[in-house]
Amino acid sequence: MRIALADRQGKILARRAASTRSTSSPNMVVRQICQGVSHLLKETGVTRSSLLAIAAGAPGVTDRDAGVVFATSYLNGWRNVPLRSLLQSALHVPAAVENDVKLAAIGEHWMGAARGLRDFVFLAIGTGIAAGIFVNGELLHGPNWVAGEVGYLIVPGTPETPVKLGAPGSLESAIGGEGIRQNWLRSRNGHGLADDITATEIFRRALNADANAQVVLEKSARILAYAVYNISTVLNSSLFVLGGGVGVSEPLLKATRRTLREYTQPARPRLTVSELGQDAQLVGAVRLALDQVEIPIASNKSKTL
């Protein structure tokens, strides 16, 4: 869990990270957040009465209007957790909750690679795969709050069989971190290297003339290119911003661009990587918190958030 304190311009004043490995119940997580807030206030010398709002990201399907985390496969699998009201009760300030990838998209839109764009896709590829989609300047949620769950896309090279609740989607099982690692292990018939090699390390080896790694990289890039192309064909997004541990891999970006370059019709999407990196979600959370107290984007007031 990462937590930050920012002022009304969105400038991050202090931050903390804490493990949720031994945390799982919503009440425990909220307690951990409150401890983090107290710590950050003390560290910065900001009084508690100056705290204006809080926003939290959750790694799962989240109803932003109701403030409820419907489902996540992390944290021992939350179901229908009213995180917003839990946070409001605990901290006595307006709170907001949002899906973590959508938060990152808000961050990139506000201060990152997608500044000023009305139509773009933030595509997070890590253990999981999901997108935060802006159309007409607005974040897309969909009637069931699952817009952008593109880890389920089916393209040539991904499994075609239906997936069960909680299982990784087709695209995710092909080019999520674990899928790439499995591909690599299969390509070597289980020989040789340590099991805990990461996708990013595999892609790095591809640059060093490792033939197995090159095959995995090319295959991953082609599947990612099809996913980007398909999403672009639906939305006509002008930019795709890649994020997440796997998504920011430079060799993956270059190989995917190479494949995408051939696909010019009906429009050619631009592909780039996150400018905010791991901070994208934090910056998005700050923006969402500011929205709760209606502080406009161009605000230059100086009270602390």
Place this chain on the structure above:
Amino acid sequence: MRIALADRQGKILARRAASTRSTSSPNMVVRQICQGVSHLLKETGVTRSSLLAIAAGAPGVTDRDAGVVFATSYLNGWRNVPLRSLLQSALHVPAAVENDVKLAAIGEHWMGAARGLRDFVFLAIGTGIAAGIFVNGELLHGPNWVAGEVGYLIVPGTPETPVKLGAPGSLESAIGGEGIRQNWLRSRNGHGLADDITATEIFRRALNADANAQVVLEKSARILAYAVYNISTVLNSSLFVLGGGVGVSEPLLKATRRTLREYTQPARPRLTVSELGQDAQLVGAVRLALDQVEIPIASNKSKTL
């Protein structure tokens, strides 16, 4: 070309159809439209001064804001035709132009299968394939006006190679009318039936225990199911409305629903067929024309459009 005269409630008073086979230049098409308007006014006894607005659909990429048809592969291939200003100059009333499939989506949203829905996809499958997409109650266009050009989707079973400008996209070449016909001919090694059999007729034969036709139907339905599933995964649309000559085929609808039923994550889209059929575009054009003179949806005035 189909043309209709409607009143301010959207009730169609009269209609005409004319062939554009010997028509191709924009000026010829506009002249043909003007002749049609004169005919309809005379037929209904409506005075020319009662004509309030006109809206036209074009089978290609259309910039609704500028009123320009960028490109169409029909009508001998228009490029950058300022159809709106041509119509305004010729008819002296406010005019609007829109892509024909998007017009049909507007029609289904106003008076058809998607009444009252904020998020749905109208998916037209005929010679070509394209979608009109509503998100958050608004029609999606995209920065290059090509949102919804889903004939280019790449899914398992479609070609994967890049397509050139003017050539049919991957999905279109697999399950557009001509693609289905080619599949059928291939499945019979060119034997037997007349070359001019339609996709709808092939699907009808599948119901009559024609094994070749059944294979073509099942393959088409699976590809269509993947396309619907992928679009749904991006947008979380609650409803897909199938239209177009091939799209309204009942055997195709049933077979596609059967495949889609297995794909329950992250959300299960509903699939239905157009309620307005061939009139969807006309009804959408009436709505768009009414919008030009700002007549609200629930209007009950009685002046003629």
